[in-house]
Amino acid sequence: MRSIINYLKEIILGVWSLLKGMKVTGSYFFRPSTIVTQKYPSNRKDLVMFDRFKGEVVMPHNEKNEHKCTGCGICELNCPNGTIEVISKTIISEDGKKKRAIDKHIYRLGMCTFCALCVKTCPSNALAFSQKFEHAVFNRALLIKTLNKPGSQLMKGVE
Amino acid sequence: MEEEVKNITPDERQEYVINMGPQHPSTHGVLRLVVSLKGEIVKNIEPHIGYIHRGIEKMCESITYPQIIHLTDRMDYLSAHINNEAVCLNVEKALEVDIPDRIKVIRTIMSELTRIQSHQLWWASFGMDLGGLTCFFYGLRDREKILDIFEETCGGRMLVSYNCPGGVMYDIHPNFQKRVKDFIKYFRKILPEYDQLLSGNVIFHERSKGIGKLSLEDAISYGVTGPTGRASGFSCDVRKHEPYSAYDRITFKEILHTEGDTYSRYIARIDEMWESMNIIEQLIDNIPEGPFAVKMKPIIKLPEGEYYQRVETARGELGVYIISDGNKNPYRVKFRSPNFVNLSVFNHIVKGFKIADLVAIGGSLDLVIPDIDR
Numbered sequence: 001m002r003s004i005i006n007y008l009k010e011i012i013l014g015v016w017s018l019l020k021g022m023k024v025t026g027s028y029f030f031r032p033s034t035i036v037t038q039k040y041p042s043n044r045k046d047l048v049m050f051d052r053f054k055g056e057v058v059m060p061h062n063e064k065n066e067h068k069c070t071g072c073g074i075c076e077l078n079c080p081n082g083t084i085e086v087i088s089k090t091i092i093s094e095d096g097k098k099k100r101a102i103d104k105h106i107y108r109l110g111m112c113t114f115c116a117l118c119v120k121t122c123p124s125n126a127l128a129f130s131q132k133f134e135h136a137v138f139n140r141a142l143l144i145k146t147l148n149k150p151g152s153q154l155m156k157g158v159e
Numbered sequence: 160m161e162e163e164v165k166n167i168t169p170d171e172r173q174e175y176v177i178n179m180g181p182q183h184p185s186t187h188g189v190l191r192l193v194v195s196l197k198g199e200i201v202k203n204i205e206p207h208i209g210y211i212h213r214g215i216e217k218m219c220e221s222i223t224y225p226q227i228i229h230l231t232d233r234m235d236y237l238s239a240h241i242n243n244e245a246v247c248l249n250v251e252k253a254l255e256v257d258i259p260d261r262i263k264v265i266r267t268i269m270s271e272l273t274r275i276q277s278h279q280l281w282w283a284s285f286g287m288d289l290g291g292l293t294c295f296f297y298g299l300r301d302r303e304k305i306l307d308i309f310e311e312t313c314g315g316r317m318l319v320s321y322n323c324p325g326g327v328m329y330d331i332h333p334n335f336q337k338r339v340k341d342f343i344k345y346f347r348k349i350l351p352e353y354d355q356l357l358s359g360n361v362i363f364h365e366r367s368k369g370i371g372k373l374s375l376e377d378a379i380s381y382g383v384t385g386p387t388g389r390a391s392g393f394s395c396d397v398r399k400h401e402p403y404s405a406y407d408r409i410t411f412k413e414i415l416h417t418e419g420d421t422y423s424r425y426i427a428r429i430d431e432m433w434e435s436m437n438i439i440e441q442l443i444d445n446i447p448e449g450p451f452a453v454k455m456k457p458i459i460k461l462p463e464g465e466y467y468q469r470v471e472t473a474r475g476e477l478g479v480y481i482i483s484d485g486n487k488n489p490y491r492v493k494f495r496s497p498n499f500v501n502l503s504v505f506n507h508i509v510k511g512f513k514i515a516d517l518v519a520i521g522g523s524l525d526l527v528i529p530d531i532d533r
Contacts, residue, residue, distance in 0.1 A: 014361035021356045025293055036300050050307075052314040052329065080226035115229035115320045116328060121457075129314065 049131040054114040057084075057107050058130040059147040066155040067148055068126035071102035075118035075127060083111045084118055102148055109135060110143040124158050174202055181210045185288045185518045188528025190502075192517075199513050204506050212532040219492035224250050224459045225323055227492065232318040234494065235530035237277040238472040240269045240309075243322035245479045248403055249468035250324040253461040253483065260405070261449035262326045264442050267405040268339065269309075269321065270470075271435040275346070276305040277473035278428045278435075281525045285425065286357050288522040289366055294357055301349055308338050324459055326452025339443050343436050350432060358429065367422040371508045371520035374419060381504040385475025385497050387524055390427040391419035397471040409441045421516075421523040428525070458487050474498055474525055498530040 028034055040047075049055065061067050071088040089103040119127045127147075137143060174195045181189040189210035195203040215234060219227050224246075231242035244266055251258060279302040286294025306316045312332045313319040321327055357363050373383065378391040388395045396413040398406045414430040416423040461483035469478040475497025482491040501524050509520050 017359050017361045021293075021360055024352050024355050036303065050311045050314075052312070052332070053310060054314040078223075078226070080222050080229060113229055113233075114315060114318070115226070116314065117225060117229075120323075120328060 049133065051131075052129070053131050053133070054116060054129045055132045056109055056130055056135065057112065057118060057127055057147070059105060059126055060128050061149055061152055062155065065149060065152045067152050068124045068155050068158045069102050069105055069148065070124055070126070070154060070158060071100050071105075072123065074121055074123060078117040078121045080115060080117070081111050081113060083108050083113075101154055105147040107145045107147050108143060109145060110140060126158075173197060179517075181207075185521065186528070187284060187522075187526060190526065190528050190531070192521075194514070194517065196514060201509050201512055201514055201517055204509055204517070206502055206505060208502070208528070208531050210532065211529050213529075215533045216492050216494060219489060221488060223487050224461070224489070227489075228322060228324075229318070229320045231494075232320055233529060234496065234533055235472055235474065235477070235498065235527050236317055237280060237527055238273050238474065238477075239317060239319050240266075240273040240321060241470055241472045242477060243320065244270060244404070245468055245470040245477050247322045247324050248470065249466050249479045249481055250459065250461065252468055253464070253466045253481070254324075254455075254459070256325060256453055256455070258326070258453065259449045260447040262451060262453075263405040264446050265327055265331055265451070266322065267409075268439055268442050268446075269319075270404070271438050272305050272308060272339070274473045275432050275435050276302045278432050279305075281428060281473075282353060282357075285522040285525075288518050289363060291357060291360075291363075294353075297349075297352070297356065301346060304342050304345065308335065308342065311335070311338065323452065325455040326450070328452075330451040331446070336443055336446070339439060343440060343443075346432075346436065350429070353429065358426070364422070366516070366519055367425060367523070368420060370421045370512060370516050371523065372418070372420050373504060373508050375417075377504065377507060378419070381507070382500045383475070383504050384500065385472070385525075386414070386427040386431055387424055387501055387504075388475065389414055390416045390424040392417040395476065397469050397476050401469065403468070403470060405442060409438055411438050421519050424523040460485060460487050461489070469495070472497060474527065474530070475501060494533060496530045496533065498526050498528075502526055502531055 059067050059069060071086055073086045073088070076084045076086045085106040086102060087104040087106065088100050090098050091101045093099045116129070119129060135143070174197055176193060176195050178191065179194050180186045180191040186192065191207040191210065193205040193207065194201060213233070215230050218230060227246050228243050231246055232239040234242055279298045283295045283298025283302070286298070309319055310316050312329070312335050313321040314329075373387070373391045375392045378388045378393040383391070383393065384395045392415055394400075394413060394415060397403070399413045411434050414427050414434060416427050461481065463483055463485045466481045466483070467478060469476050476495070477497055478495030480493040480495065481489050484490040505521065505524060509517055512520065
C-alpha cells in the first residue's frame with residue numbers, strides 16, 4: 001500500500017515540477033516587453049555601437065586631409081602579429097631640414113586580433129578604433145588597407 | 160594502430176568502440192572521445208586532444224610581456240579577463256610594482272562579472288545537453304547584459320584584453336557602476352527562475368543525482384579544482400587561500416558541497432553566481448579614486464628568475480609560470496590550465512554509467528577545449 005502511495009506521490013511531484021518550469025516559460029509568453037531579440041539586418045540604420053567598441057583601426061583625418069602619424073613605427077613594434085607595416089619616406093620640410101614622414105601605413109585587418117596595443121601606445125594619438133563591424137568581403141586582398149588617405153599630410157604642430 | 164588491434168583480449172572484443180567528436184555539439188569544442196561501450200554501459204573513454212592547439216606557450220617566447228595578454232584571452236575564452244589578470248599579476252609581482260587600490264577593485268569586479276557570465280553560459284549549455292533547449296535561450300539572454308557592460312568599458316565582448324601590466328587599458332566607463340547595479344538587481348530576480356526551470360525539475364534530478372561521483376580523495380589526487388573540485392568537498396578556492404587583487408578586503412564564503420555528483424557540481428556553480436553577486440555588491444559602491452594604470456617603462460624587462468602566480472578562473476586554478484632571462488621576451492611560459500586537469504578525471508568518473516550520462520558528466524565538468532590545447 002505504502003509503495004503505491006509513494007509511486008503516486010512521485011508522479012504528482014514530477015508533474016508539479018514540470019508545471020513549475022512551464023509557468024516560467026508561459027509567463028514570458030504574456031510579457032512581450034521582456035523580448036530582447038534585435039532584428040539585426042533590418043535595424044542596421046539605428047544600431048549604435050559603444051564608443052570604445054573595437055571595430056577596426058583607422059587613422060582619423062581632419063577636413064584639410066591631415067593626419068597625426070609621424071611614421072615613428074611604435075605601432076609596428078607593438079603589434080603582436082605583424083598586422084601593421086609603416087613604410088616611411090624622407091621629405092624635405094619648408095625650412096630645408098630632412099624629415100621622416102609616412103608613405104604608407106598598411107593595416108592588415110585579416111590578421112588583427114584587436115588587442116588595442118597600437119592605439120594605446122601611439123605617442124601622437126594618430127590611430128583610433130572605428131565602430132564599423134561588418135568586415136566581410138569577397139576578396140581577401142580587400143582586407144589589406146592603407147590607413148593614410150592619398151595626398152594626406154602630417155598635421156601642423158605634431159612632432 | 161595495427162599493434163593496438165592485435166593486443167585486444169577476448170573480453171575487450173565484446174566492446175563496441177565509437178568515436179564522439181571532434182565535431183559533436185555536446186563536447187563544447189573540438190574534443191574527441193574514443194568511447195568503449197558494452198551495450199549501453201561506458202567501459203572506457205580516451206580523450207584525444209590537440210585539434211585546436213595553437214602553440215600559445217611557444218608563441219609567448221617570441222613576444223613581449225604586454226603582447227602576451229591578448230593571447231591569454233584566447234585560451235579560456237569564457238574567463239578571458241581572469242587569464243589576463245593572471246599574467247599581469249605575475250609581471251607586477253616580478254617587477255615589485257605597487258598597484259593602487261582602484262585598479263585592484265576594478266579588476267576584482269571585472270573578474271567576478273566574468274565568472275558570472277561564464278557560469279551563465281555553462282548553465283545554458285548544460286541545460287541544452289540534457290534536453291532543455293529553453294535554458295540555452297534564457298542563459299544567453301542574461302549573459303548579453305554582462306557582455307554589454309564589457310563592450311562599453313573594454314571595447315570587446317568576449318576577448319576583452321582589458322588588463323595590461325601595471326593596471327587596466329582604459330578607465331571604467333561613466334555608466335559602468337549604474338549598469339552593474341542594474342544588472343545585479345535584474346539578475347537577483349532572474350536567478351530563482353533558473354531554479355524553477357532546471358534545478359527543481361524531476362527529469363533533471365533523475366539524470367544528475369548520483370551520476371559521475373567524484374570522491375574527495377580522487378579530486379585531490381587528480382588535482383581537480385574549481386567548482387568541480389569544490390563540489391567534492393575539496394577546499395581549493397585560490398581567492399580564499401591566497402588572496403590576490405581585492406579579495407582580501409571582502410567577505411565571501413567558499414562554496415563547498417560533499418556529494419561530488421553531477422547535481423552538486425551544478426548546485427555549486429549556481430551558488431557561485433550568488434556569491435559573485437555578493438562580492439560585486441560589496442565593491443561597486445566604493446571604487447577608490449586614483450589612476451587606472453601605473454606608468455610602466457615602454458619596454459618591460461623582468462629581472463632574471465622564475466615567477467609563479469595562480470588565480471581562480473571560472474573553472475579552477477590557473478597558474479602562470481614565467482622564466483625570465485632578463486630580456487624583453489620571456490624565456491619560457493607555462494600555463495597550468497584548470498581544464499586540462501579536470502579532463503583527466505573524466506575517464507575515472509564516467510566508467511560504469513550509461514552513454515547518455517557521458518554527456519551529462521562531460522557537461523558538468525564544464526570543459527573549454529581551447530584552454531586544454533592552448
